Amino acid sequence: xxxxxxxxxxxxxxxxxxxxxxxxxxxxxxxxxxxxxxxxxxxxxxxxxxxxxxxxxxxxxxxxxxxxxxxxxxxxxxxxxxxxxxxxxxxxxxxxxxxxxxxxxxxxxxxxxxxxxxxxxxxxxxxxxxxxxxxxxxxxxxxxxxxxxxxxxxxxxxxxxxxxxxxxxxxxxxxxxxxxxxxxxxxxxxxxxxxxxxxxxxxxxxxxxxxxxxxxxxxxxxxxxxxxxxxxxxxxxxxxxxxxxxxxxxxxxxxxxxxxxxxxxxxxxxxxxxxxxxxxxxxxxxxxxxxxxxxxxxxxxxxxxxxxxxxxxxxxxxxxxxxxxxxxxxxxxxxxxxxxxxxxxxxxxxxxxxxxxxxxxxxxxxxxxxxxxxxxxxxxxxxxxxxxxxxxxxxxxxxxxxxxx
Amino acid sequence: xxxxxxxxxxxxxxxxxxxxxxxxxxxxxxxxxxxxxxxxxxxxxxxxxxxxxxxxxxxxxxxxxxxxxxxxxxxxxxxxxxxxxxxxxxxxxxxxxxxxxxxxxxxxxxxxxxxxxxxxxxxxxxxxxxxxxxxxxxxxxxxxxxxxxxxxxxxxxxxxxxxxxxxxxxxxxxxxxxxxxxxxxxxxxxxxxxxxxxxxxxxxxxxxxxxxxxxxxxxxxxxxxxxxxxxxxxxxxxxxxxxxx
Numbered sequence: 164x165x166x167x168x169x170x171x172x173x174x175x176x177x178x179x180x181x182x183x184x185x186x187x188x189x190x191x192x193x194x195x196x197x198x199x200x201x202x203x204x205x206x207x208x209x210x211x212x213x214x215x216x217x218x219x220x221x222x223x224x225x226x227x228x229x230x231x232x233x234x235x236x237x238x239x240x241x242x243x244x245x246x247x248x249x250x251x252x253x254x255x256x257x258x259x260x261x262x263x264x265x266x267x268x269x270x271x272x273x274x275x276x277x278x279x280x281x282x283x284x285x286x287x288x289x290x291x292x293x294x295x296x297x298x299x300x301x302x303x304x305x306x307x308x309x310x311x312x313x314x315x316x317x318x319x320x321x322x323x324x325x326x327x328x329x330x331x332x333x334x335x336x337x338x339x340x341x342x343x344x345x346x347x348x349x350x351x352x353x354x355x356x357x358x359x360x361x362x363x364x365x366x367x368x369x370x371x372x373x374x375x376x377x378x379x380x381x382x383x384x385x386x387x388x389x390x391x392x393x394x395x396x397x398x399x400x401x402x403x404x405x406x407x408x409x410x411x412x413x414x415x416x417x418x419x420x421x422x423x424x425x426x427x428x429x430x431x432x433x434x435x436x437x438x439x440x441x442x443x444x445x446x447x448x449x450x451x452x453x454x455x456x457x458x459x460x461x462x463x464x465x466x467x468x469x470x471x472x473x474x475x476x477x478x479x480x481x482x483x484x485x486x487x488x489x490x491x492x493x494x495x496x497x498x499x500x501x502x503x504x505x506x507x508x509x510x511x512x513x514x515x516x517x518x519x520x521x522x523x524x525x526x527x528x529x530x531x532x533x534x535x536x537x538x539x540x541x542x543x544x545x546x547x548x549x550x551x552x553x554x555x556x557x558x559x560x561x562x563x564x565x566x567x568x
Numbered sequence: 569x570x571x572x573x574x575x576x577x578x579x580x581x582x583x584x585x586x587x588x589x590x591x592x593x594x595x596x597x598x599x600x601x602x603x604x605x606x607x608x609x610x611x612x613x614x615x616x617x618x619x620x621x622x623x624x625x626x627x628x629x630x631x632x633x634x635x636x637x638x639x640x641x642x643x644x645x646x647x648x649x650x651x652x653x654x655x656x657x658x659x660x661x662x663x664x665x666x667x668x669x670x671x672x673x674x675x676x677x678x679x680x681x682x683x684x685x686x687x688x689x690x691x692x693x694x695x696x697x698x699x700x701x702x703x704x705x706x707x708x709x710x711x712x713x714x715x716x717x718x719x720x721x722x723x724x725x726x727x728x729x730x731x732x733x734x735x736x737x738x739x740x741x742x743x744x745x746x747x748x749x750x751x752x753x754x755x756x757x758x759x760x761x762x763x764x765x766x767x768x769x770x771x772x773x774x775x776x777x778x779x780x781x782x783x784x785x786x787x788x789x790x791x792x793x794x795x796x797x798x799x800x801x802x803x804x805x806x807x808x809x810x811x812x813x
Contacts, residue, residue: 166659476675480690482634
């Protein structure tokens with residue numbers, strides 16, 4: 164006699180009927196999977212979204228910034244302080260293709276350049292003296308300042324050792340410089356510097372906002388090279404040029420001893436992105452996994468209860484010619500259906516979460532298509548795994564015992 | 569199951585026991601059904617009576633292929649059930665036996681038609697529409713032509729048992745095996761259900777009814793009594809003594 168068989172369409176129909184006959188319970192059972200898959204999608208989606216966000220911020224500023232550090236021994240100006248950067252450093256670097264602006268700067272130590280006052284004699288400004296930064300005009304351009312008043316000094320001031328200064332807005336306030344119309348000056352030590360501009364904000368080097376910035380040549384004439392902290396060069400490049408420029412800069416500065424400089428290219432965006440996201444990411448993925456396990460246990464539990472509850476149904480089906488594998492198949496399919504439904508709903512909720520968060524933060528929501536495709540499958544697998552034991556139990560129920568009820 | 573098929577077996581008994589017995593392994597071993605011979609021919613209406621604990625359930629389980637005898641040979645519709653693998657027994661059970669249970673065993677969330685369709689799910693009829701048509705036919709046959717889509721919870725006890733009988737009939741089995749079919753029904757309803765069984769018998773269906781109710785047993789032309797595992801026929805001759813005669 165030919166064995167009983169069950170068409171897959173009938174198997175699916177029976178399983179759906181099994182799931183739908185207790186809708187409220189099915190919904191509650193699927194909640195665990197919904198949460199698990201939802202968290203999974205939300206975490207991956209939010210990670211992708213923030214990564215994309217990191218990328219955009221990165222490209223606009225950080226990716227176009229190169230710092231060159233002076234690591235050489237005493238330069239030609241060694242007597243007055245070590246400085247490896249040549250006098251025409253700005254021009255040498257700005258000649259390179261892809262450089263927008265470049266300039267050398269260092270902090271002038273307080274011992275040399277103090278006190279800072281707004282009049283030749285009289286009390287110093289309240290509190291500590293503002294720091295004095297020696298910077299070639301390229302630094303000011305590379306830092307992309309927003310000027311409150313006046314202008315920044317340029318290469319002409321650099322070349323002539325002009326005693327001019329640009330003030331950060333907070334310094335200007337402390338020194339009582341409110342307008343440039345009267346041609347005010349600040350006195351560093353006893354030397355007057357004409358204030359040519361007040362900087363309101365900068366895109367790079369925010370430390371300039373609290374400093375008195377004077378041309379590098381003037382600073383060198385008065386106080387010599389940098390003492391203590393070495394000089395650096397700030398290079399602003401065009402997009403994509405940074406790594407190349409970082410390679411070329413030491414040679415362009417001093418072809419005979421490029422080892423006097425160390426270039427710091429912008430961090431690799433990929434590395435930065437993974438660093439930003441990986442820690443949080445892993446934590447949440449673990450959380451998602453925990454939710455999935457809870458979901459699986461929930462499905463397993465409910466399916467097991469259903470198997471026990473439906474013992475007489477199992478007996479009936481066996482008496483109608485169902486084989487053990489048909490019963491296994493039915494319960495396994497039911498839990499798989501539950502898992503898949505949970506997965507689908509979870510995917511929707513997760514995606515929605517990403518979109519809502521992105522909209523609130525004014526980001527561009529990014530969800531990888533693979534995530535969306537894989538999530539329901541995760542739900543399905545959860546359901547199948549959870550259904551294994553109950554389905555096995557169901558198949559072992561003997562029809563004789565089942566029908567006695 | 570086609571008509572010529574049935575005619576080929578015209579001379580074959582539906583149930584044939586050759587020294588069939590069942591002993592549950594101990595300790596101590598319990599001889600639930602003593603080895604016995606029995607022959608039930610097509611279109612017979614037989615009741616099996618006995619007090620509870622007499623071995624009625626064992627008899628039902630053996631005849632219904634739910635349990636295998638530990639001794640003897642059981643031929644159902646000419647097929648030796650002892651040589652069949654498990655899958656074969658399951659298939660034979662599904663196709664040749666229609667069960668009617670005391671507690672109906674209807675799926676509460678499925679309509680009458682869907683419940684009847686279950687009987688064809690694991691067997692010959694693959695097309696859903698055909699199944700539905702056959703199920704409606706069977707429901708009409710048992711007098712429920714107006715309640716196709718009712719849920720069992722909305723049906724009376726008698727109606728439920730009629731749905732169960734329709735389910736048992738729909739796959740055109742060789743044997744209608746009823747276990748206390750009126751046990752959960754009041755006497756008037758029981759009467760109408762038994763009337764239905766009478767009709768089915770009159771139509772040529774082989775019916776075996778297992779019951780503890782002498783009133784139910786009296787309706788059948790032939791009654792078998794089980795007591796303490798011994799099978800005896802109404803004529804008073806113990807079946808065990810007929811072995812080999």
